[in-house]
Amino acid sequence: MTATTSHKLSVVEKIGYSLGDLAANLIFQTLVTFIAFFYTDVYKIPASTATSIIFFCGLAGAFFNPVMGMIADRTRSRWGKFRPWILWTSIPFGVIALLAFSTPDFGPEGKVIYAFVTYFLLVIIYSANNLPYSALSGVLTGSMAERNSLSSYRFVAVMVAQFIIQVLLLPLVLILGDGDKAAGFENTMTLFSVVGIIFFLITFFTTKERVVPTAEQTGSIKQDFVDLFTNKPWIVMLVLTILVFVTLALKGGMYIYYFENYLSEPDIALFLNDIGFNGFIAGLNSALTSMGLTTFHWPEDAATSGFSLFNAGGIIFMIVGIGFSKGLADKYGKRNVFASALLVSTLFMLLFYVYPSDAIGLVFLSQVLHGFFYGITIPLLWAMIADVADYSEWKNNRRATAIIFSAMIFGLKAGLSIGGALVAGILAMYNYDADLAVQSPETIHGILTAVSIYASIPFLLGVAAMFVYEINKTMELQIEQDLIDRRSSQLAE
Structure with missing residues (x-):
């Protein structure tokens, strides 16, 4: 491996990287802002049950992060440590996000099991995607000035996603579902999932890991x-x-x-x-x-x-x-x-x-x-x-x-x-x-x-x-x- 000292990033690479955060936040912001509303008002799960699902699955996702961090740091591939995870998780992320906001016609217990399984899978796949994505910013460039610039591009994309979710999502749900919130959420998440997969692939193909160790690191x-x-x-x-x-x-x-x-x-x-x-x-x-x-x-x-x-x-x-x-x-x-x-x-x-x-x-x-x-x-x-x-x-x-x-x-x-x-x-x-x-x-x-x-x-x-x-x-x-x-x-x- 080589150590790269020229770490100037092109505008294309900065935009390509930032699109990955836009893709992830279309799902994450929806999850944070509307999952409780979706469970209680759309899928008709009792509020107390929805609270338990959100709490326990969220806690599992939080504790999975350090595990994912150790896995990513020890990943070896021709694409680097972190970029391959964006590729590998892009389609599963989109599919699971769509499933999590779908409303199959199960009985009361079936709805709870379905919601628990899909929410759990979503927070796990989110960690497997977003943790390597975030770490990627630390190895695209060793220049701290370039990191400042990269972060600015990235978080403009985050704010765009946040605007879409917090301001426009409910109107989109009503429009795409023709007034039916269940159909509207499913159609909206289908749109977000397709866009997200495309953006993750753009991130993978437009970025390059430059900060790499000159020798294989070992450590417990x-x-x-x-x-x-x-x-x-x-x-x-x-x-x-x-x-x-x-x-x-x-x-x-x-x-x-x-x-x-x-x-x-x-x-x-x-x-x-x-x-x-x-x-x-x-x-x-x-x-x-x-x-x-x-x-x-x-x-x-x-x-x-x-x-x-x-x-x-x-x-x-x-x-x-x-x-x-x-x-x-x-x-x-x-x-x-x-x-x-x-x-x-x-x-x-x-x-x-x-x-x-x-x-x-x-x-x-x-x-x-x-x-x-x-x-x-x-x-x-x-x-x-x-x-x-x-x-x-x-x-x-x-x-x-x-x-x-x-x-x-x-x-x-x-x-x-x-x-x-x-x-x-x-x-x-x-x-x-x-x-x-x-x-x-x-x-x-x-x-x-x-x-x-x-x-x-x-x-x-x-x-x-x-x-x-x-x-x-x-x-x-x-x-x-x-x-x-x-x-x-x-x-x-």
């Missing part, structure tokens, strides 16, 4: 874990990943309650009308019906409509923020830019606490500004994890990219689980009652506190964690150059 599983837990930057990044995704799950889960119970619905309706959004939807549907097409089924009640537009605005400005990420990181270093942007984004989130219920314009403005500054951090989190893999090789003379990424993905899933549980826990603590038309002042105050102060605490702890993360701009450059020199000298021997 025990040594993998010793390297991990003596790697201080890895520990910091694991804690940071958990904290970030706790906040994302907590605020994401609470916003719908904020719109339905705190914000004034008449003022939301007035705001949507004043900015021309209602007129835009009416004009769009008029154009569609004039062409003989089905209307665009946008939510009609003001709270849900405002919530969907609120999400759309945040995602669009996250994409804008991602565009600034590379330039800032190249100039000031990932650590400093990440901490600064995360802090500013948190301040805009804290402002929700002081806004009155009729300040709809200020709520939307804070959301887009929060989205912009948080967007700057999105590529940097995963680029820093790739840097931690370099740090491990630099310190230990052993490269274990996938096991490092697998631990971070475990942190991601743990954060999502904790944040999701906090949503239900906080609602219970403040005596939320879904049967009440109007919640008590105590409950409304709890919801307001959750989307502002409680959701901000993990982000602020994440900012504090950056003060003990030692890979600054100077060390980034030193690690990059030392590894290039080391690989070159080993080749010359």
Whole structure:
């Protein structure tokens, strides 16, 4: 094997790589956002049973990540360590995703068994696909500047997928199913599966693993874990990943309650009308019906409509923020830019606490500004994890990219689980009652506190964690150059 010192990536390779994340997130975002709704409202599985399926299968997927990381790090093929997994899992991923959102006509017990098996297979195949995909970013290039650029491309694709799922999926389900949600989900997932398989294949054929060891590395599983837990930057990044995704799950889960119970619905309706959004939807549907097409089924009640537009605005400005990420990181270093942007984004989130219920314009403005500054951090989190893999090789003379990424993905899933549980826990603590038309002042105050102060605490702890993360701009450059020199000298021997 050779050690490559020229690690400039073409635009084609960056786009090709990013399409893999778009493909995975069409499925993953649907899973995270709509699987509970699909089970309870479409497939008619009892909510308590659906909760157990989601919890136990999700936990199994989280613990499978480190196993998959060790398997991927020990994979040997003519295509490399990680690229072949994208190829091997592309078609199974698409097929299982379609099966997981299908509704075969079984009895009550048969539905539960079918849902459990398909969900379990989906989280396992997701790990087998996405863990090597994430680790691939650490071996496409040894240039940390190029990784910043690659991450920006990648997470624009992620935001596109997130926009499609959070803003457009329900209208797609209604349109493609002609009002039948079961048929709509199946037809939508068929579309996503076909597109996903094509995009995974593009990722495989347009990428190349360049960062490879000059000699076969050997090491035990025990040594993998010793390297991990003596790697201080890895520990910091694991804690940071958990904290970030706790906040994302907590605020994401609470916003719908904020719109339905705190914000004034008449003022939301007035705001949507004043900015021309209602007129835009009416004009769009008029154009569609004039062409003989089905209307665009946008939510009609003001709270849900405002919530969907609120999400759309945040995602669009996250994409804008991602565009600034590379330039800032190249100039000031990932650590400093990440901490600064995360802090500013948190301040805009804290402002929700002081806004009155009729300040709809200020709520939307804070959301887009929060989205912009948080967007700057999105590529940097995963680029820093790739840097931690370099740090491990630099310190230990052993490269274990996938096991490092697998631990971070475990942190991601743990954060999502904790944040999701906090949503239900906080609602219970403040005596939320879904049967009440109007919640008590105590409950409304709890919801307001959750989307502002409680959701901000993990982000602020994440900012504090950056003060003990030692890979600054100077060390980034030193690690990059030392590894290039080391690989070159080993080749010359």
